[in-house]
Amino acid sequence: MTQDHSTPENAPRWFAAQQILDAVSPRRARKLLEETLVGGFHPGEDPARGNVTAGQGHMLLMPSVLGAWSGIKVATVSPGNPERGLPRIQATYLLMDTPTLSVQAVMEGNALTTLRTPAVSALAADHLAAPDAQTLMVFGTGPQALSHIEAFADVRDFSEVVVCGRSTEKVAAAVGHAQRLGLAARAGTAEDVRDADVVVCATSAAEPLFDGALVRDAACVVAMGSHEPDARELDAALMGRAQVVVEDRGTALREAGDVVQAVAEGALTEEDLVPLADVVTGAAAVDRSRPRVFKCVGMSWQDLAVAVGVVDGAEA
Incomplete structure (x- = not known):
């Protein structure tokens, strides 16, 4: 991916759930994780998942850095949401280039979780x-x-x-x-x-x-x-x-x-x-x-x- 720093004229690209699933197959997702580990990344380098109480639920903050790329997932867990017709867990992902920490893409986070887990x-x-x-x-x-x-x-x-x-x-x-x-x-x-x-x-x-x-x-x-x-x-x-x-x-x-x-x-x-x-x-x-x-x-x-x-x- 060409790192094209975000400006008002060049806003980060939005990836909806289906676009995420279309871009990466389950096999490719598995290979991406395998390549990361074989490449020498140590999972212990990830910071601990942040857990912040909010109302009757909580927010999860999940940042990471892999070389030229950085990102963070913000997930929310609201136990009462199913009764409201809403998902219990919702999430959004921000992908940034590490040198400038400019946001390059914003993604629907639940689809990302459904793929990577x-x-x-x-x-x-x-x-x-x-x-x-x-x-x-x-x-x-x-x-x-x-x-x-x-x-x-x-x-x-x-x-x-x-x-x-x-x-x-x-x-x-x-x-x-x-x-x-x-x-x-x-x-x-x-x-x-x-x-x-x-x-x-x-x-x-x-x-x-x-x-x-x-x-x-x-x-x-x-x-x-x-x-x-x-x-x-x-x-x-x-x-x-x-x-x-x-x-x-x-x-x-x-x-x-x-x-x-x-x-x-x-x-x-x-x-x-x-x-x-x-x-x-x-x-x-x-x-x-x-x-x-x-x-x-x-x-x-x-x-x-x-x-x-x-x-x-x-x-x-």
């Missing part, structure tokens, strides 16, 4: 899941669950997708989404986790979704539903017997309830946590003798890497 999950799963994984189980039926099905189908050739959720109608819709992607899919229950090769947890649950003892040693589990220390989707029993991979140790110990609570219960230690960058670069070996868990909370560098890709993709 399954991309980092799929990047981890591509390294952690068994090469011959056949069954994908998804807990959740929202936009992230649907996006994860598409992203994961690009890293493994699944013969079946099993969807588990609280709403029969939403589960049916998610199954239909998988089928339209050319995947065999069906509704399931938490007990089906015992037969899954890859498990995705994409829910707003605050308590474990299933008995971790049911997870096979050969399985890979990805949990991305929460970024709060008092909420978790996985129990300490699973975290304690798994190889646990995280985006960044410090971030996980601040925000990942699955990690924070397992550590508090004595099932896990900080030293047990394996940074994703080490797995991607080969600095850390994957332990295939036990379950592999990837716990992510979403980090600022991921938004920035994909945002740059959106502008480059649109120009190409």
Whole structure:
């Protein structure tokens, strides 16, 4: 992208949700994140996510710098919005060139999140899941669950997708989404986790979704539903017997309830946590003798890497 500093005559370009999704495919998003880590970026360089109380909700501030580019996502979480017919989470992204910090693009932030979160999950799963994984189980039926099905189908050739959720109608819709992607899919229950090769947890649950003892040693589990220390989707029993991979140790110990609570219960230690960058670069070996868990909370560098890709993709 040519860095063309913003002026009143040359306002930053606006990218709506569909423009973002048209500019960067799920595969390209995954590659952008992989290239960033292989290029030597250390996620620990990201500042901590800012959390500011506002009314009954809160604002999240997520800045990052990647060489020539800088950016910040401003997200809001308003629990009462669904009753008003509005999204619970809303976001806007500002992309700037680092030398002048002039805004080059403004983006609809929810679409960026919908794109980059399954991309980092799929990047981890591509390294952690068994090469011959056949069954994908998804807990959740929202936009992230649907996006994860598409992203994961690009890293493994699944013969079946099993969807588990609280709403029969939403589960049916998610199954239909998988089928339209050319995947065999069906509704399931938490007990089906015992037969899954890859498990995705994409829910707003605050308590474990299933008995971790049911997870096979050969399985890979990805949990991305929460970024709060008092909420978790996985129990300490699973975290304690798994190889646990995280985006960044410090971030996980601040925000990942699955990690924070397992550590508090004595099932896990900080030293047990394996940074994703080490797995991607080969600095850390994957332990295939036990379950592999990837716990992510979403980090600022991921938004920035994909945002740059959106502008480059649109120009190409």
